[in-house]
Amino acid sequence: MSEEKTEVQLLQDKLFMKKKHAASVIDDSEMQAAMDYAEGYKSFLNDNKTEREVAKFFVAEAEKRGFKPFDRKAKYAPGDKVYYLNRKKAVILAVIGKKSVGEGVRLVAAHIDSPRLDLKPNPLYEANEVALFKTHYYGGIKKYQWPTIPLSLHGVIVRRDGTEVEVSLGEKEGEPQFVISDLLPHLGAEQSKRTLGDGIKGEELNVIVGSLPFKSDSGSELVKLNIMKLLNEKYGISEEDFLTAELEMVPAAKVSDIGFDRSLVGGYGHDDRVCAYPEATAIFGLDEIPEHTSVAILTDKEETGSDGNTGLNSSYLRYFIADLAAMEGLADRDVLSKSKCLSADVNAAFDPTFSSPFEPNNASYLNKGIVVTKYTGARGKSGTSDASAEYVGEVTRILNDSNVVWQLGELGAVDAGGGGTVAMYIANMDVDVIDVGVPVLSMHSPFEVISKLDIYMAHKAFTAFLKS
Ligand code: MN
Numbered sequence: 475m476s477e478e479k480t481e482v483q484l485l486q487d488k489l490f491m492k493k494k495h496a497a498s499v500i501d502d503s504e505m506q507a508a509m510d511y512a513e514g515y516k517s518f519l520n521d522n523k524t525e526r527e528v529a530k531f532f533v534a535e536a537e538k539r540g541f542k543p544f545d546r547k548a549k550y551a552p553g554d555k556v557y558y559l560n561r562k563k564a565v566i567l568a569v570i571g572k573k574s575v576g577e578g579v580r581l582v583a584a585h586i587d588s589p590r591l592d593l594k595p596n597p598l599y600e601a602n603e604v605a606l607f608k609t610h611y612y613g614g615i616k617k618y619q620w621p622t623i624p625l626s627l628h629g630v631i632v633r634r635d636g637t638e639v640e641v642s643l644g645e646k647e648g649e650p651q652f653v654i655s656d657l658l659p660h661l662g663a664e665q666s667k668r669t670l671g672d673g674i675k676g677e678e679l680n681v682i683v684g685s686l687p688f689k690s691d692s693g694s695e696l697v698k699l700n701i702m703k704l705l706n707e708k709y710g711i712s713e714e715d716f717l718t719a720e721l722e723m724v725p726a727a728k729v730s731d732i733g734f735d736r737s738l739v740g741g742y743g744h745d746d747r748v749c750a751y752p753e754a755t756a757i758f759g760l761d762e763i764p765e766h767t768s769v770a771i772l773t774d775k776e777e778t779g780s781d782g783n784t785g786l787n788s789s790y791l792r793y794f795i796a797d798l799a800a801m802e803g804l805a806d807r808d809v810l811s812k813s814k815c816l817s818a819d820v821n822a823a824f825d826p827t828f829s830s831p832f833e834p835n836n837a838s839y840l841n842k843g844i845v846v847t848k849y850t851g852a853r854g855k856s857g858t859s860d861a862s863a864e865y866v867g868e869v870t871r872i873l874n875d876s877n878v879v880w881q882l883g884e885l886g887a888v889d890a891g892g893g894g895t896v897a898m899y900i901a902n903m904d905v906d907v908i909d910v911g912v913p914v915l916s917m918h919s920p921f922e923v924i925s926k927l928d929i930y931m932a933h934k935a936f937t938a939f940l941k942s
């Protein structure tokens with residue numbers, strides 16, 4: 475026998491906001507769809523660990539679906555699909571809509587770079603008959619998290635003759651991997667007095683790459699020489715070629731389901747590939763020609779502040795929009811001022827173990843759907859785009875109308891820290907922007923965690939937005 479609700483309960487139901495677990499809102503078939511969707515994401519994340527690899531993957535997927543390299547001198551018709559690859563590190567995908575671009579375009583922008591350890595320009599050295607690589611970390615990391623985990627090497631080397639060689643070592647079964655050492659606890663008494671932030675210092679992130687000497691009874695640096703000999707045989711390089719290389723150490727661990735119920739996914743680089751992937755599946759999956767031209771941006775350099783010619787603080791997006799505008803005899807501003815954007819980036823999921831930097835009423839939670847973040851920034855909303863009430867209303871109406879499970883979220887409690895996204899760089903071009911993304915646990919660690927239901931909701935959200 476069900477009990478009658480009291481007057482208080484009825485009024486609370488009517489007036490209070492209550493965000494529910496996505497599993498309690500969706501039906502069985504949608505639950506299955508979400509679980510199935512995650513499988514594609516997992517293999518994508520396993521196979522693509524750097525911005526170059528992700529960019530290459532999306533270009534290949536786009537070409538399979540009839541996307542053609544963007545030609546600014548061409549004339550495009552509704553339904554035409556184009557892509558623009560910026561220096562092999564950032565991609566713009568677009569589907570030309572029915573309406574003039576003068577009525578604005580729909581932009582969704584995610585980033586495809588992730589925190590990692592870049593090799594220094596002159597990385598290889600030998601110490602005590604061990605060969606090591608010096609690194610310079612990229613993006614915000616907690617340095618103590620990176621020793622004693624298997625690492626793999628990715629990147630590209632431009633040889634002196636101008637030819638390029640791509641490197642990926644430590645991912646395939648049986649390939650060697652790399653590691654940064656740490657002290658044993660027995661001898662860690664002095665180290666343990668350091669603060670956590672200094673537990674492992676930047677110049678201690680040295681990666682072990684070998685220990686056998688070149689066979690000779692005389693000479694110095696024989697271990698280094700042996701490594702250089704192996705690299706010369708495999709990649710045709712000498713030491714000087716490191717200067718013209720971009721090589722990155724990333725966690726070698728494979729993506730895995732997490733939990734008895736397999737509800738979560740653990741892996742490296744969810745930030746922000748967990749938004750990049752649904753952005754691509756949304757634009758690839760458009761079942762009819764969109765009203766407004768759809769533009770999916772997969773950018774680089776967000777983790778170091780978006781500067782540089784592959785980051786969104788550069789002009790490459792503006793130029794792309796200007797080219798679209800010029801095809802109709804318009805200026806870039808005619809398009810930008812009427813355009814709308816979702817900055818598709820992750821937010822920090824509330825951590826039940828480390829809850830103090832979160833404000834529970836304004837934090838995002840695993841499994842409560844995509845998180846809508848009105849503003850990011852730090853110290854009194856500095857360094858952010860604060861989306862207007864009108865635009866928040868417009869976007870959340872689209873989400874509600876499409877049965878997307880969503881929640882709101884700030885990046886932590888006031889003055890607990892802060893951060894930023896690409897939203898402000900796009901907003902600064904006079905575009906309406908808001909951050910919408912997937913909550914992540916242990917963000918920027920070598921093994922981040924997300925929810926399968928949340929990434930599925932990101933796919934639904936981006937699809938609905940592009941169709942709006
Ligand atoms: Mn991010």
Ligand code: MN
Nearest residue numbers: 745746777918
């Ligand atoms: Mn990040």
